[in-house]
Amino acid sequence: MKHTGQPPLPDWVQSAYQTLERAYDSGTDELAMTEAHEFLLAESEDIEEHADAVYVVDRLLDRGWLYEVDGQLRKTE
Secondary structure, X not given: OOOOOOOOOOHHHXXXXXXXXXXXXXXXXOEEHHHHHHHHHXXXXXXXXXXXXXXXXXXXXXXXXXXXXXXXXXXXO
């Protein structure tokens, strides 16, 4: 868990982040926003709708768990 001084992200968002990490473990260090949404929809048990995937990515960006460069999402190390 990242320490930002803010309340922790909900468990389902953190779980979705762990799911998303698998996409990065497959040999890439960045994903297009649409690829991240599609991966979450396909692989996360907690994501059932596109709006949920968008919400997760937005929260992860807001909290600094991910960052965006030229439309590509990268993990914050």
